[in-house]
Amino acid sequence: MATPEEKYELITRRLQEVLGGDSIKKILAEEERQLKCYWGTAPTGRPHIGYFVPLTKIADFLRAGVKVTVLLADIHAFLDNMKAPLDLVKYRTKYYEYLIKTTLTSLGIPITHLRFVEGSSYQLTPEYSMDNYRLCATVTEHDAKKAGAEVVKQVDSALLSGLLYPGLQALDEQYLDVDFQFGGVDQRKIFTFAELYLPKLGYAKRAHLMNAMVPGLAGGKMSASDPNSKIDFLDAPEVIRKKLKSAFCEEGNVEGNGVLAFLEAVLIPISQLRLERDAGKTVLEVGLGDQRPFISDNAPPGTIFSVERDEKFGGSTHYSSYEEIKADFEAKKLHPKDLKTSVADGIVRLLEPIQAAFKENEEWQKIAALAYPDPNAKPEKKKKKEKVYHPPPPGKGKNAKVPAAATTEDAAAAASDAKAHSEQEGAKQESTQETTTSS
């Protein structure tokens, strides 16, 4: 059995930041009860392989005996500028659930030890709603805006829903009954917001654990708008290899190198989890699969990553730490092409069991099609809009040829009709302008 110190080390290793670590240490030391945490994800776009980072951390938590809840934050996905429209959100939630469960299983992490909760299952209760209103009467607009700045999509005419988002995330800590919340360091402002405001409602302040963000393959942030910078869980092997080929990875340059960053953040930790399992160093019996995807069969013990290379190019190199790989790359002993090939191989092998599960699961495939309808699919043909003809103003169009209006009253009526019409048009134009600038 691991000591409280060992458990704390396992829980916090490889994280970028920990807030409130002492409260975690205290619970571990007292050993009166199990630690409880949650990780939330809003089912918006299709998840990319950066998700391996939180998922491998979840493995650490479970191994340290922490009770883990995964929150599928469906209402948040809608609140964030309707990234998931209401008619799609239930499918996306299901898609995320399939994907997360399959990925964890493929890593050998038993999902029986995890609790999955959908946000809407408790966020619509009277108690939660009332707490939301209490929070709204406590939080300033300024603080709500600031808290969401790195998570909620920032637009010109910001919607009220985006201001509610951080408050609801804070309340989730109370309603999911946890000791700490885990998330990317992009959640930091929401986390500190929760630390400030939960006590004002009479609830406990929670600890917060944050992992670093994985940069995209193009260097910089993994961007949703640049499909080449990130790899989808269901990308075919040839697509993965192509994306890696075009990744930014300059010989000898370890700065802004998305390939090295991915290796460090994902492949190495997964390899390490497997090695630890093999060495019997687990608290919880994590039954990782038997394959060792990034290590050659003939590699010496202790190898964490193999770069396979033809004998004529110097043969394979077997590394026992990320630092060695980085040093070799910097010293130009490891060529970008070899690094890219071995990382691509690693990703392909990592995704193999997940893609196989998708191919076997018709229900999941149906959900995927409903959750992410093809944006290029031709919309059903719309009926032609009937044209509405308005009478031209007096003196214009064919009226011009008609001599003076029969009566002055007629003329006045026609004139005021025309005015009303042109005012309406003006108003319409203004409102379209408004929607274009805000979107």
Ligand SMILES: N[C@@H](Cc1ccc(O)cc1)C(=O)O
């Ligand atoms: N804010 C998280 C999602 C989330 C939503 C609600 C929570 O309680 C926790 C996390 C994200 O950016 O994906």
